[in-house]
Amino acid sequence: MILGLEFPPISHVVEWPVGPLGINKVVVLMWLSTIIAIGVMWLGGRKKSLVPTGIQNIAESAVDFVEEGIVMQTIGPDGLKFTPFLITLFTFILSCNIWGLVPLAPMPVNARIALPVFMALLVYVIYHTVGVLTQGPITYMKNIMFMPGVPKVMYLLLTPIELVTKFISQPLSMAVRLFANMLAGHLLLVSFAVITAGLLTLGPTLVIFPFSFGLLVFLTTFEVLVAFLQAYIFTILAAVYIADAMHPAH
């Protein structure tokens, strides 16, 4: 007990009360994120004016950002068929992450590992399917295991590394990167908020209160950047893996 306040055990950050069918706060926020992601794109596409204003502007900036900044930079022109998938990924993950900063429901949905694992598995299935469909299964496995343009001796070292990378490390690291970033940010914000509220009890600790509050404000600002950055990195890594599967030359 610190300063007479009772803190629940830290595991309560990761264990929430559960409703029927396992529906809890995280699931409801995920549904709201789905509605936001679909709604922004649908509302933005209804009035097709040449000079976009309002919500059409937001939707078009998002599409332009993903198409020019991610797809064209990594896959190139023949990756444009993946643009809808990557736009969906980006807007959904961004709206999921932003929930961690909203005042009444501060819970980044990606701070529970189920959703990042699901999305990483989805990208994993997609990029292996793209590789098998564009190159044929045997050529695809040959290009993974025996990378062209490398002296044959290096295959002893390179083949296990490439196999583990392509089949285990890439999806696992995508999921854990998103999950751990969101969980770490959430834990930091929760800890500092509780500490700041605890310091409000009058007494000599009141002088620390402005510094703690200032740090909390700074951390919230930093979490906005991290939310956007993690959505961007997940999407660009998905694009890079698809590009690697489509064009095998290293």
Place this chain on the structure above:
Amino acid sequence: MLRILAEQDPGELEAGLTAVGRGIVYGGAAIGPGIGIGLVVGNAITAMARQPEAAGMVRTTMFLGIAFTEALALFGFVLAFIISG
């Protein structure tokens, strides 16, 4: 002194050692990526200073490099939570 040590509740020793283990896991995991991200961003700054026209592409690649190296530090962070006493 040995009498004091012998009177310890064995559960507390385990909890204490778990805490030490968690600290070591995350502390050790944060050294490499700290140096790594510093190298990536430093070289990106040099590249952007040498050729400002390429700043956009360098910035994109820099973020990609930061994501890869930061993931290793976060593996350690998650592992520190997974380790149970």
